[in-house]
Amino acid sequence: MKKVSIIGATGYVGIELIRLLHDHPEVEIKDLVSKSSAGQLLVDIYPQFRGSILNDYQLRAMEDFKPEESDLIFTALPHGVSQNIVSELYGKGTKIIDLSGDFRYHDVKVYEKWYGVKHKSPELAREAVYGLVELNREKIKGAELIANPGCYVTASLLGLLPLVSFEKADLNSIIIDAKSGVSGAGRSLKENLLFTETHNTMKAYSPGVHRHSSEIEYVLNQFLTGKYKKTFGSLKDQIDLETEEKAKILFTPHLIPIKRGILATIYLDLEEQSSGSEIMELYQRAYNKERFVQVLKDSLPEIKNVAGSNYAQLAFRYNKRTNRVIIISAIDNMLKGAAGQAVQNMNLIFNLPEETGLEATALFP
Numbered sequence: 001m002k003k004v005s006i007i008g009a010t011g012y013v014g015i016e017l018i019r020l021l022h023d024h025p026e027v028e029i030k031d032l033v034s035k036s037s038a039g040q041l042l043v044d045i046y047p048q049f050r051g052s053i054l055n056d057y058q059l060r061a062m063e064d065f066k067p068e069e070s071d072l073i074f075t076a077l078p079h080g081v082s083q084n085i086v087s088e089l090y091g092k093g094t095k096i097i098d099l100s101g102d103f104r105y106h107d108v109k110v111y112e113k114w115y116g117v118k119h120k121s122p123e124l125a126r127e128a129v130y131g132l133v134e135l136n137r138e139k140i141k142g143a144e145l146i147a148n149p150g151c152y153v154t155a156s157l158l159g160l161l162p163l164v165s166f167e168k169a170d171l172n173s174i175i176i177d178a179k180s181g182v183s184g185a186g187r188s189l190k191e192n193l194l195f196t197e198t199h200n201t202m203k204a205y206s207p208g209v210h211r212h213s214s215e216i217e218y219v220l221n222q223f224l225t226g227k228y229k230k231t232f233g234s235l236k237d238q239i240d241l242e243t244e245e246k247a248k249i250l251f252t253p254h255l256i257p258i259k260r261g262i263l264a265t266i267y268l269d270l271e272e273q274s275s276g277s278e279i280m281e282l283y284q285r286a287y288n289k290e291r292f293v294q295v296l297k298d299s300l301p302e303i304k305n306v307a308g309s310n311y312a313q314l315a316f317r318y319n320k321r322t323n324r325v326i327i328i329s330a331i332d333n334m335l336k337g338a339a340g341q342a343v344q345n346m347n348l349i350f351n352l353p354e355e356t357g358l359e360a361t362a363l364f365p
């Protein structure tokens with residue numbers, strides 16, 4: 001049995017990781033590290049674990065945590081905080097999967113611009129392997145530090161990559177309109193996340209300037225330059241970003257009155273006329289071997305059909321009149337958008353079948 005630990009254990013992603021790892025047949029939870037609740041029993045904060053193997057589990061302070069006793073550590077901390085902890089843990093022989101935005105950009109200048117935070121470990125940011133499994137599977141297997149992707153980014157990239165990969169999309173026409181449940185904002189107290197502020201309403205936020213715009217563009221542009229070429233799709237030629245146009249996307253997130261789930265609706269122009277069957281062939285080529293990506297033909301993705309599961313559901317409609325494609329992508333922000341994808345990464349690192357511990361279907365109702 002591999003030993004795994006979580007730092008930031010009582011946050012929403014932390015608790016989702018505990019739930020997945022508790023049911024995982026090949027790992028055992030070593031330490032659950034918590035800043036706010038060190039010394040307390042997990043069940044006093046999350047009573048749903050009462051009676052389980054974690055019934056007597058005491059949360060541990062960072063000072064008492066010995067990283068070398070774990071084979072792998074998940075850091076489920078806010079960005080800015082995570083980089084400090086990861087740089088202390090790195091190089092001690094333990095693999096790390098970081099769920100924050102801190103290590104998602106090899107070029108920390110891009111991170112600093114969009115997050116407004118100085119990066120203290122640029123060398124580690126260059127080492128980190130981007131953990132979108134469908135894009136980067138081979139590198140993930142040998143990685144020491146994984147940067148688990150953003151939730152909106154996962155939904156958006158899975159929808160976009162087949163058309164970008166097969167050079168069908170006009171790279172300057174991409175518009176992403178995405179909606180998220182409130183758990184996407186984490187567990188800490190914020191006035192704008194109160195029940196009375198979020199229930200029976202819907203709002204856009206950070207239109208065009210949300211930090212995930214930069215992550216979507218950054219990964220798409222790395223992809224276009226050939227960084228991920230061997231593991232996904234078949235770009236004919238790599239582009240030179242100095243001389244050719246980069247992908248520029250416009251992204252607006254919305255908060256909707258549900259607990260979990262993301263639905264992204266993506267619009268793009270095609271370079272040339274196409275057809276629904278031609279595009280379907282691209283999506284099938286991209287995803288027919290993927291365990292967690294389902295391409296729907298006659299129905300459309302819905303949050304209720306993925307919430308509680310690690311699946312992404314995709315569908316597209318080719319609009320001949322405008323020569324545009326509308327792509328719809330649904331994931332659970334806490335699972336394929338965070339903890340589920342992190343466990344998928346862990347399975348690859350431990351050379352386990354990718355779906356181990358992740359086979360639950362969506363919860364319904």
Ligand SMILES: NC(=O)C1=CN([C@@H]2O[C@H](COP(=O)(O)OP(=O)(O)OC[C@H]3O[C@@H](n4cnc5c(N)ncnc54)[C@H](OP(=O)(O)O)[C@@H]3O)[C@@H](O)[C@H]2O)C=CC1
Nearest residue numbers: 008009010011012013034035036077100151184186187338
């Ligand atoms: N929620 C989501 O859907 C997604 C979240 N993410 C990312 O995953 C990470 C964790 O997210 P999430 O669980 O939602 O966030 P939460 O706010 O729910 O949890 C973060 C946890 O980090 C711990 N922590 C340690 N030090 C600090 C500190 N200085 N300030 C605040 N918290 C601290 C706390 O747990 P403790 O006291 O137990 O240590 C806290 O509960 C974030 O980087 C987030 O951006 C990524 C994708 C999706």
Ligand SMILES: CC(=O)N[C@@H](CCC(=O)OP(=O)(O)O)C(=O)O
Nearest residue numbers: 100101149150151180181184185
């Ligand atoms: C609804 C909501 O507030 N969602 C969060 C994004 C999710 C997240 O946690 O950000 P990372 O994936 O980059 O870590 C936000 O918009 O900031």
